[in-house]
Amino acid sequence: MAATLTAPALGGTARRLAEALGDTLRVSDLYDGGAWVYDRMVENDTAEVPELLAAARGLRGDVLDLGAGSGRLTMPFLARGHRVVALDNAAAMLAELAQRAARLPGRLHDRLEPALGDMAALDFGERRFDIVLLGTTTVSLLDDEARRATFRGVRAHLAPGGRFLVSSLCFPAGRRAETVDVVALASPSGGTALATLIEELRPDEGARSVSVLVQHLEPPAPPELFLSAPRMVDEASVTADLAAAGLAVTARQSIHTAPDGRETVLFTCHRDDEGETK
Structure with missing residues (x-):
């Protein structure tokens, strides 16, 4: 083998x-040798996309898509008109994204910025993002320390008035x-x-x-x-780590409950110095 x-x-x-x-x-x-399999299994998956787009309504600035993979969330935000930085730590996943991007019209393709890197060590210098995305599966791929480091990095790169949209599976x-x-x-x-x-x-x-x-x-x-080998991360751990990183949860939305009882939850977060009016 x-x-x-x-x-x-x-x-x-x-x-x-x-x-x-x-x-x-x-x-x-x-997410390496099986990147093509993952891409084909999720290419028509629109789960959480309408809710994420709705939660980002009113913001027109740059988007940072963490664990972007082959672009399941990247593509809808490009289509809305955002410039999107698609970050992933797997070159094979970004190669699948590149194949998708090659089929895009030039006006969309030019707004895409693929980036190979570790979300637990975010460093975009002084750049700030209006929207940061962390999709359902992605948060479960991080161990406790990586999750906390990711949230701290998001806080540092979130623009004033920006939103961090993180969804998680609750079992x-x-x-x-x-x-x-x-x-x-x-x-x-x-x-x-x-x-x-x-x-x-x-x-x-x-x-x-x-x-x-x-x-x-x-x-x-x-x-x-x-x-x-994703983890089963409980909601209390996610919200506690968000708070510790300086991110306030201003909305909790239950997106979907599967027959086996698992619930997909979307948290809308702001920098904790901004309150709920942003």
């Missing part, structure tokens, strides 16, 4: 599949579960691939494992397994 399979990275079904496929299986990170207490979903995708070679998405929740550890098994149907190729 191309990577070491560790217990935190693989749930029960994913581990059994990996063991059954043995040495024919290639394993890598979802029901004590619910341990595994879900499996299968979708067909277009592969980079132009053929067809079958992607099996496996998610395991381990609330006793505050952890999730997300695995995507890709089987290439045409042209045939060895199977691939892409891994991600």
Whole structure:
């Protein structure tokens, strides 16, 4: 195999599949080797986009999209007329964004600024942003210290009157579960691939494992397994860390509650020296 399979990275079904496929299986990170898979799985996903656009209404300045990936949130804000800095720490994800951007009209393409970097070490000098975005999955990819450092960096780069829009998944207490979903995708070679998405929740550890098994149907190729290990971050931790960073939550909006009880929550934040009137 191309990577070491560790217990935190693989749930029960994913581990059994990996063991059954043995040495024919290639394993890598979802946001690196699996960037193309991630892009195709979310390309039509508009979850939270209307709510983010509504929460940013009235602001026309620059946007900083943290963990931008292939541009799920970047593109709608470009279309609205903003200049967007799309920050990601995975070059493979920014390569997918570049492919999307190449199809944009010039007036949109010229407003996009891809940036390779670590959101926990933000440094744009004196530049300030009217809007900073942190999408649903992204906050769960940070450990506690990285999350706190990210929030401090956002506070330092948020323009007066600006808004930090951060959404987070909140899970029901004590619910341990595994879900499996299968979708067909277009592969980079132009053929067809079958992607099996496996998610395991381990609330006793505050952890999730997300695995995507890709089987290439045409042209045939060895199977691939892409891994991600996001955390289950509770709402109290997010709001406490925002406050500690000097960011005041001025609105909480429940965007969606899934059948398994998980809730997507959007927090609208301002610098804590500005109050709720901005």
